[in-house]
Amino acid sequence: MSITIKDVAKKAGVSISTVSRVINGSKPVSNEIRQKVLKVIEETGYMPNPVARSLVMKKSQLIGVVVPDLSNVFIGEILNGIEEIGKMYDYDILLCNTYGQLEQELRYLNLLKAKQVEGIIFMTWNLQEKLVEYLEKIEVPVALINRNTSKLHTPSVSIDNFKAAYEMTEFLIKNGHKRIALIRSSMDQNAFGLDQYNGYKKALDDHGLEIHEELIRYGNWKMENSYQIVKDFIDENILPTAIFAASDEMAIGAINCLLDNGYKVPEDVSVVGFNDIKLASIYRPKLTTIHQPIYDIGAVAMRMIIKKINGEEVDSNVVTLPHELIVRESSKCIE
Amino acid sequence: MSITIKDVAKKAGVSISTVSRVINGSKPVSNEIRQKVLKVIEETGYMPNPVARSLVMKKSQLIGVVVPDLSNVFIGEILNGIEEIGKMYDYDILLCNTYGQLEQELRYLNLLKAKQVEGIIFMTWNLQEKLVEYLEKIEVPVALINRNTSKLHTPSVSIDNFKAAYEMTEFLIKNGHKRIALIRSSMDQNAFGLDQYNGYKKALDDHGLEIHEELIRYGNWKMENSYQIVKDFIDENILPTAIFAASDEMAIGAINCLLDNGYKVPEDVSVVGFNDIKLASIYRPKLTTIHQPIYDIGAVAMRMIIKKINGEEVDSNVVTLPHELIVRESSKCIE
DNA sequence: GTGAAAGCGCTAACAA
DNA sequence: TTGTTAGCGCTTTCAC
Numbered sequence: 001m002s003i004t005i006k007d008v009a010k011k012a013g014v015s016i017s018t019v020s021r022v023i024n025g026s027k028p029v030s031n032e033i034r035q036k037v038l039k040v041i042e043e044t045g046y047m048p049n050p051v052a053r054s055l056v057m058k059k060s061q062l063i064g065v066v067v068p069d070l071s072n073v074f075i076g077e078i079l080n081g082i083e084e085i086g087k088m089y090d091y092d093i094l095l096c097n098t099y100g101q102l103e104q105e106l107r108y109l110n111l112l113k114a115k116q117v118e119g120i121i122f123m124t125w126n127l128q129e130k131l132v133e134y135l136e137k138i139e140v141p142v143a144l145i146n147r148n149t150s151k152l153h154t155p156s157v158s159i160d161n162f163k164a165a166y167e168m169t170e171f172l173i174k175n176g177h178k179r180i181a182l183i184r185s186s187m188d189q190n191a192f193g194l195d196q197y198n199g200y201k202k203a204l205d206d207h208g209l210e211i212h213e214e215l216i217r218y219g220n221w222k223m224e225n226s227y228q229i230v231k232d233f234i235d236e237n238i239l240p241t242a243i244f245a246a247s248d249e250m251a252i253g254a255i256n257c258l259l260d261n262g263y264k265v266p267e268d269v270s271v272v273g274f275n276d277i278k279l280a281s282i283y284r285p286k287l288t289t290i291h292q293p294i295y296d297i298g299a300v301a302m303r304m305i306i307k308k309i310n311g312e313e314v315d316s317n318v319v320t321l322p323h324e325l326i327v328r329e330s331s332k333c334i335e
Numbered sequence: 336m337s338i339t340i341k342d343v344a345k346k347a348g349v350s351i352s353t354v355s356r357v358i359n360g361s362k363p364v365s366n367e368i369r370q371k372v373l374k375v376i377e378e379t380g381y382m383p384n385p386v387a388r389s390l391v392m393k394k395s396q397l398i399g400v401v402v403p404d405l406s407n408v409f410i411g412e413i414l415n416g417i418e419e420i421g422k423m424y425d426y427d428i429l430l431c432n433t434y435g436q437l438e439q440e441l442r443y444l445n446l447l448k449a450k451q452v453e454g455i456i457f458m459t460w461n462l463q464e465k466l467v468e469y470l471e472k473i474e475v476p477v478a479l480i481n482r483n484t485s486k487l488h489t490p491s492v493s494i495d496n497f498k499a500a501y502e503m504t505e506f507l508i509k510n511g512h513k514r515i516a517l518i519r520s521s522m523d524q525n526a527f528g529l530d531q532y533n534g535y536k537k538a539l540d541d542h543g544l545e546i547h548e549e550l551i552r553y554g555n556w557k558m559e560n561s562y563q564i565v566k567d568f569i570d571e572n573i574l575p576t577a578i579f580a581a582s583d584e585m586a587i588g589a590i591n592c593l594l595d596n597g598y599k600v601p602e603d604v605s606v607v608g609f610n611d612i613k614l615a616s617i618y619r620p621k622l623t624t625i626h627q628p629i630y631d632i633g634a635v636a637m638r639m640i641i642k643k644i645n646g647e648e649v650d651s652n653v654v655t656l657p658h659e660l661i662v663r664e665s666s667k668c669i670e
Numbered sequence: 671g672t673g674a675a676a677g678c679g680c681t682a683a684c685a686a
Numbered sequence: 687t688t689g690t691t692a693g694c695g696c697t698t699t700c701a702c
Contacts, residue, residue, distance in 0.1 A: 004695055015673045020697060027698095030671060047449045051389045052695035056678045060386065065430075070418060071411035071613075079405040083432040087439075092446070095400075095430040097418040104422075111427070114382045223617055252617060259619060278406075282558055282587060283618065284594060339679055350689045355681060362682095365687060387679035391694045 003046050012040040023048055054116055063091050063305060064112035064120040068100035072221075073277045074247070074294060075123065078145060081298025082121060089306050091118070100125040109134060119305035121145060121298075125221065126186055141308035143301040155314065157301045159323040164290045165199025165244075167325050168272055171288075172242045173207045176334040177270065179240035180204070181215040181233065183226050183250050193246045196274065200244060215240055223253030230257035241269060241334055248273035248280045248289055255285070255330065270331035285329035293321050338381050347375040358383055389451055398426050398640060399447035399455040403435035407556075408612050409582070409629060410458065413480060416633025417456060424641050426453070435460040444469060454640035456480060456633075460556065461521060476643035478636040490649065492636045494658040499625045500534025500579075502660050503607055507577045508542050511669040512605065514575035515539070516550040516568065518561050518585050528581045531609065535579060550575055558588030565592035576604060576669055583608035583615045583624055590620070590665065605666035620664035628656050 005023075009016040014033060021027045022037045029037075040046070054060040065082055067075050086093055094117055098104035105124060112120055122135065123145040135142050135154045144156035172180050182200050185193030197216075204211050215238070217229045226245055230253070233239045245251035251273030255265050265271055265285055273280060276291035300319055307314050340358075344351040349368060356362045357372045364372075375381070389395040400417055402410050421428055429452055433439035440459060447455055457470065458480040470477050470489045479491035507515050517535050520528030532551075539546050550573070552564045561580055565588075568574045580586035586608030590600050600606055600620055608615060611626035635654055642649050 006695075016696080017673060017675095017698080018671090021672090024697080028671065033671085047445070049390075049451075049695050050449055051386060051395065051451050052678090053697075054386045054678095055384075055390050055680090055695080056697050058678080069411075070414040071408055073406055073408055073411070076404075076406035076408070076411050079430075080432065083405065083430065087432075092450070093430040095414075095418065095428040097415065097422075110382070114385055115427070116384075116386050223613075256617060256619070278558075279614065282591060284591070337679095341679075351680080352682080352690080353688060356688090359681080363687065368688085384679050387694090388681075389694090390679080390696090391681050393694075 002049070003044050005046075005048065008037065008040050008044060008046050011044065012037045058116060059118055060116040061091055062094050062115065062117045063302070064094045064096060064108070064115070064117040065123075066096045066098060066105060066108055066112075066120065067123045068098050068125050070095075070097050072249075073279065074275055077277070077294040078123070078298035078301075081295040081300075082302045083298075084295075085299045085302035085306070091302075091306065098124065102126075102128050102130065105131060106134065109138065113138065113140065118309045119143070121301050121305060141305050143304050143308075145297060145301055153317075155304060155308075155317040155319075157297055157304065157319040157321065159290075159292050159297075160320050161193075161195035162199040162202075164274070164323045164325075165196035165246075166203045167199075168244060168274070168290055169200045169203035170207070171325060171327075172244065172270065172272065172331070173203065173209065175242075175270070175331065177240075177242035178209060179212060179215065180209075180242045180244055181212075181217065181240045183217050183219045183229055183243065183245040183254065185221060185246055186218055196246045212240075214238060219246070219250050221247055221249060223249050223256070226250035226253035227257040230254045231261070234261055239263075239269065242331070243269060243271045244274075245271065246274050248275045248277045248287055251287055251289070251330070252279070252283055255283075266330050266332040270334075272331050276326055280326075281328065288328045288331040289326055291324040291326045293323075296321055337384070338379050340381075340383065343372065343375050343379060343381050346379065347372045393451060394453055395451040396426055397429050397450065397452045398637070399429045399431060399443070399450070399452040400458075401431045401433060401440060401443050401447075401455065402458045403433050403460050405430075405432050407584075408614065409610055412612070412629040413458070413633035413636075416630040416635075417637045418633075419630075420634045420637035420641070426637075426641065433459065437461075437463055437465065440466060441469065444473065448473065448475065453644045454478070456636050456640060476640050478640050478643075480632060480636055488652075490639060490643075490652040490654075492632055492639065492654040492656065494625075494627050494632075495655050496528075496530035497534040497537075499609070499658045499660075500531035500581075501538045502534075503579060503609070503625055504535045504538035505542070506660060506662075507579065507605065507607065507666070508538065508544065510577075510605070510666065512575075512577035513544060514547060514550065515544075515577045515579055516547075516552065516575045518552050518554045518564055518578065518580040518589065520581055521553055521555060531581045547575075549573060554581070554585050556582055556584060558584050558591070561585035561588035562592040565589045566596070569596055574598075574604065577666070578604060578606045579609075580606065581609050583610045583612045583622055586622055586624065586665070587614070587618055590618075601665050601667040605669075607666050611661055615661075616663065623663045623666040624661055626659040626661045628658075631656055 009019045022034045096108040119141040146158040147156040184197050219225045273287045273289035276289045280287040340351050344354045357369050431443040454476040481493040482491040554560045608622045608624035611624045615622040
């Protein structure tokens with residue numbers, strides 16, 4: 001089998017404790033012996049067994065990462081950030097995909113705890129009550145992605161979704177739009193996207209614009225879905241002059257539907273998105289959207305977790321990263 | 336701390352082996368005692384410590400998954416497949432992102448072994464010689480993604496890239512194209528994409544068409560890159576009537592460049608892709624491309640690994656999944 | 671500065 | 687059928 005600390009000790013003619021000491025630098029070892037041990041390690045290619053180490057130290061160098069979808073580029077980019085920072089600190093990622101299903105989320109949270117992960121980065125579309133409770137009393141450090149609800153006791157990192165949505169809506173208003181549709185996420189109270197919804201409403205309010213309930217629709221972050229929603233607008237004959245989709249994918253679904261039905265974007269309808277995934281500037285017309293530092297969100301979350309693990313003070317439980325309104329081709333000023 | 340098997344044993348008034356037996360069903364236990372133990376487990380919420388279990392069994396219920404990029408939708412979808420099947424069999428995923436760098440790949444392979452993973456699913460852009468060697472003598476089961484080179488001893492799952500590329504090229508030829516550019520992957524001998532290249536060449540050959548070396552370019556799977564390549568075609572005044580990109584992303588980059596420079600697709604130039612990622616049918620013009628069962632590739636690889644772990648016979652070392660040529664809007668017949 | 675020994679939580683002979 | 691015991695490979699007291 002694999003070579004163990006015992007083998008190294010024997011070959012070097014020392015005790016296993018000594019070997020352990022030179023590996024971990026946990027206690028002084030005379031230079032002579034250290035060299036001898038190091039040489040044997042070199043020769044044998046010995047690598048300490050992390051599982052054994054985990055068992056005794058109750059540490060695993062593992063971070064559990066829970067996401068609702070792996071084929072979502074937004075999430076993928078966040079994962080890139082997480083992984084990159086993890087690598088820097090020698091943390092590995094235990095990946096869990098839940099498709100946003102509560103049952104899976106709970107199951108995985110349990111499993112991760114059992115696997116002795118040292119921290120958990122958690123992402124979901126819909127942060128249900130049950131989850132919140134669970135997360136608040138879990139023993140390992142947790143970081144939430146894309147939730148800036150300070151009501152939660154659980155730390156999180158995201159942009160200011162409320163403000164961003166407010167800005168975008170205001171931008172549309174200042175461009176002369178009065179009937180502005182919103183394609184947001186699920187209806188659930190705790191759904192990701194609630195902040196966007198509130199920002200949207202506040203902006204309309206502040207500018208004395210009426211809120212047309214029939215123009216607020218619930219999507220599921222999928223293009224097909226927003227496509228259908230816009231189709232409904234058309235069929236119901238209530239197509240607005242602007243559509244604000246809570247994600248770039250949904251914006252693109254909306255645009256495609258418009259194009260397929262003979263409408264021009266942005267000439268007939270302005271469509272704006274959210275996130276600024278790579279596709280946003282590649283799709284034609286290029287999307288007007290809210291830019292988020294996606295990679296950084298992942299990176300910051302990981303840094304936060306690692307700090308917590310090391311018992312370092314974390315400045316704030318809710319990290320809010322900057323966003324930016326990017327005006328491209330999918331929106332226009334109307335008279 | 337957490338509750339252990341000892342606690343359960345004490346509470347139930349039995350030995351730890353008995354508890355172990357009821358957990359694992361490894362040996363018969365009288366019904367009476369089983370119930371008692373089960374009850375204690377229920378009450379205490381006891382969960383066996385997988386780390387300890389790993390240590391003694393030298394099994395971890397962990398599969399290492401090595402990928403070159405997480406924000407790539409093609410890879411994301413494969414991951415979905417891998418994860419889904421893993422979940423079914425209670426395997427978890429240790430995720431490693433290498434950005435295709437050999438150094439990282441080697442490092443992770445080592446690390447995964449140390450972490451006692453039971454299998455490894457490996458994906459890279461460029462399967463370098465050193466990697467091949469390493470993979471052939473690694474002790475744990477390995478499955479390669481998207482390599483159908485039977486020269487390798489390492490099992491793999493993919494479509495028949497050669498055949499697919501051949502079909503696509505032939506399709507273009509039959510559509511009247513004579514000057515067909517290929518945007519393939521890196522120049523490296525072992526690069527993913529070599530099969531496509533060969534299929535392309537063979538098709539031209541078989542149809543008596545000359546191979547224009549200047550029309551064969553090396554991309555890096557990124558849109559920006561193929562964009563530039565097409566720009567070069569334009570600047571060098573050698574724009575062909577058809578462009579075959581080895582990935583949908585690269586096809587889209589190519590189209591964007593064409594559009595930006597006043598060319599129409601497919602009227603002026605036909606552009607076809609490879610993979611049929613979701614975007615392919617969402618982007619306008621919709622892409623003519625080769626459909627791959629992406630999710631299935633991941634799922635099959637995972638199944639394969641699990642079979643190997645269980646010592647089951649695996650039918651074939653090289654699993655080739657079906658592909659399909661999908662004709663959409665980005666290509667047309669020329670006279 | 672070094673080694674012996676205990677123990678992390680679990681499984682699996684081996685006895686009974 | 688059940689319990690006792692010896693490890694899995696490692697870290698860490700505690701003596702020396």
